[in-house]
Structure formats: structure tokens, C-alpha cells
Amino acid sequence: AKIAPDMSRIIYVRNLPFKITDDELYDIFGKYGAVRQIRKGNTDKTRGSAFVVYEDVFDARAAVDQLSGFNVAGRYLIVLYYNPQKAAQRQQMLAQKEELERIRQSYQKKGA
Numbered sequence: 001a002k003i004a005p006d007m008s009r010i011i012y013v014r015n016l017p018f019k020i021t022d023d024e025l026y027d028i029f030g031k032y033g034a035v036r037q038i039r040k041g042n043t044d045k046t047r048g049s050a051f052v053v054y055e056d057v058f059d060a061r062a063a064v065d066q067l068s069g070f071n072v073a074g075r076y077l078i079v080l081y082y083n084p085q086k087a088a089q090r091q092q093m094l095a096q097k098e099e100l101e102r103i104r105q106s107y108q109k110k111g112a
């Protein structure tokens with residue numbers, strides 16, 4: 001049998017209340033199994049999202065199935081599997097932005 005890819009242990013959550021605490025996140029996502037790690041978005045662009053890493057692929061699946069549309073403080077959660085292509089796209093965009101900023105600053109120093 002094929003070994004399940006690691007991505008299926010990781011879920012990507014959006015539309016979280018900005019002020020949600022780590023304890024609240026562990027309460028919500030821990031219901032479906034042991035959680036190894038939660039990484040909450042902490043930039044303007046990523047606030048309200050989180051990556052939740054489960055120990056077990058079946059628990060990640062249960063969370064995707066049962067928490068999609070779950071109401072938290074009047075917001076409905078969007079719960080997806082982690083998508084490495086999307087994560088790579090985001091990283092690429094960030095890297096491009098940083099590169100542009102470096103170029104911009106080097107021009108500024110030259111007084112252009």
C-alpha cells in the first residue's frame with residue numbers, strides 16, 4: 001500500500017477571528033486528535049489563518065470534514081488540506097516582494 005503523503009496531516013484554516021488565542025485553537029482542533037503544532041498567521045496578509053499539524057492523517061481528515069463551516073465568534077471557518085503548491089506560490093511572492101524592496105532601497109541610497 002502507498003504511504004499517505006505528509007501533507008494530509010496538515011490543514012490550512014481561514015476566516016478565524018483575528019483575536020483568537022492559541023488555547024482556543026487547541027480546544028477547537030484538538031477535538032479531532034493529537035495536534036503536533038499550530039502556526040497562526042501573524043502578518044497583515046496571513047492574520048485569520050493558521051496551519052494545524054496533526055499527529056495522524058485520519059484526524060486531519062476528520063477536522064477538514066467536520067470543521068468546515070464551523071462557527072467561531074460569528075465567523076464560518078474555511079478548512080482545507082495544506083497545499084504545498086499554494087504555499088510555494090506564497091513563498092515565491094514574498095521573495096519577489098523582498099527583492100523589489102531591496103532594489104528600491106538601493107536606488108533610494110543613490111538618490112535616484
Ligand code: ADE
Nearest residue numbers: 012080081082083086087
Ligand atoms: N494558501 C492558500 N491556500 C492554501 C492551502 N490550501 N495550503 C497552503 N497554503 C495555502
